[in-house]
Amino acid sequence: MIQDRPALLLAAHGAGRPQAMAGVDNVVALARAAFPHAEARLCLTAEAVRRALAKSTGAEPPPGPLLALAQLREEGFREVVVQPLHIFAGSEFMDLTALCQGLAGVQTLDPAHRPFDLLVVGRPALGQPGPRHPYLEDIERAAQALAGDVEMARAEGAALCYAGHGNKRFSTGVYQELQALMGRLYPETPCLVGALDGLLGLDHVRRGLAGLGAGKVLLVPLLLVAGGHAVRDICGQGVDSWAGALAADGLTVRCLSRGLGEVDAFARLFIDHARDAAQDAGFAL
Structure with a gap:
């Protein structure tokens, strides 16, 4: 029917x-x-x-x-x-x-x-x-939807760092455009956007945080769900995770292990x- x-x-x-x-x-x-x-x-x-x-x-x-x-x-x-x-x-x-x-x-x-x-x-x-x-209008609306994360980072006196999935087949330049729009909308809160796969990886984020002179960072998965990548690769306790590596750099790291869909x-x-x-x-x- x-x-x-x-x-x-x-x-x-x-x-x-x-x-x-x-x-x-x-x-x-x-x-x-x-x-x-x-x-x-x-x-x-x-x-x-x-x-x-x-x-x-x-x-x-x-x-x-x-x-x-x-x-x-x-x-x-x-x-x-x-x-x-x-x-x-x-x-x-x-x-x-x-x-x-x-x-x-x-x-x-x-x-x-x-x-x-x-x-x-x-x-x-x-x-x-x-x-x-x-698409830039879509990115700006996404940046506006992340205002709650910015407020948390501001309250803690921390830089805000997003870790997206990325990939090795397509450009991850959209992450840099998101980072630029976050900076435009929230100039008082430093924000970096990196990716697990692709050019803008952990080393990119570490250099960026060092350049900012940040002492604290709020680390947030740029993922729909807080699955294996969020728990293990981004917010894991080991030195091979983003949180572990940033802590080894002397930063105070707090992870917001939450999916953006929430x-x-x-x-x-x-x-x-x-x-x-x-x-x-x-x-x-």
């Missing part, structure tokens, strides 16, 4: 431990509240995370994107927004977009046999290149981008 309402598929990398999924769960809850007319569901873009989550919970995890879309198709949903819960347009976002573009481009003699009437993809939190939605102001960026994607395609969620 053809559904008379749209579907919203939220696509997250996810986390292998259920307690680390709080950031994802919060975005899903906010989306369902924002779009009560739409069918809002979750899929996980990382197969390894799905396996780890199944192992840790003993339950069936959320499906991957292809299965989730197939399920929506079989249930009669013809208008679908896929909203990535990625921070920036990296490799997982590009692969998800390619999958959706492939399905959206299927042409059949009978229109009823097409996978969907409309299948569109929203922007990640920090936006993406393109003429319709200037921050309502940041989570709502994804809600706004899903709404934009539907409106751009000519329908409403």
Whole structure:
């Protein structure tokens, strides 16, 4: 039976431990509240995370994107927004977009046999290149959503340092643009943005903090969830973690081991981008 309402598929990398999924769960809850007319569901873009989550919970995890879309198709949903819960347009976002573009481009003699009437993809939190939605405006809105972190750092007399995931296939220059906009919006609080993968790594951050003459730093994962990277690589106790390395440099380090999805102001960026994607395609969620 053809559904008379749209579907919203939220696509997250996810986390292998259920307690680390709080950031994802919060975005899903906010989306369902924002779009009560739409069918809002979750899929996980990382197969390894799905396996780890199944192992840790003993339950069936959320499906991957292809299965989730197939399920929506079989249930009669013809208008679908896929909203990535990625921070920036990296490799997982590009692969998800390619999958959706492939399905959206299927042409059949009978229109009823097409996978969907409309299948569109929203922007990640920090936006993406393109003429319709200037990505610098998206970055500025993300910086505004991080005002609570700035206030914490200011109250502690600390520099603010974000550790994003990054990647080795795409430019991580968007992190530098976020850092620049944070400096413009909050000039009284020094802010650095680095990445676990890519050019702007831990050495970049250490040099930046040394140049600032910082004695304290508030270290925050620039990640949707506080999963393995946050707990181990960023906020871990060992000297090979960011927190351990900065402490070895003589800094007083406090880690905010929290996913950005748990921050309502940041989570709502994804809600706004899903709404934009539907409106751009000519329908409403």
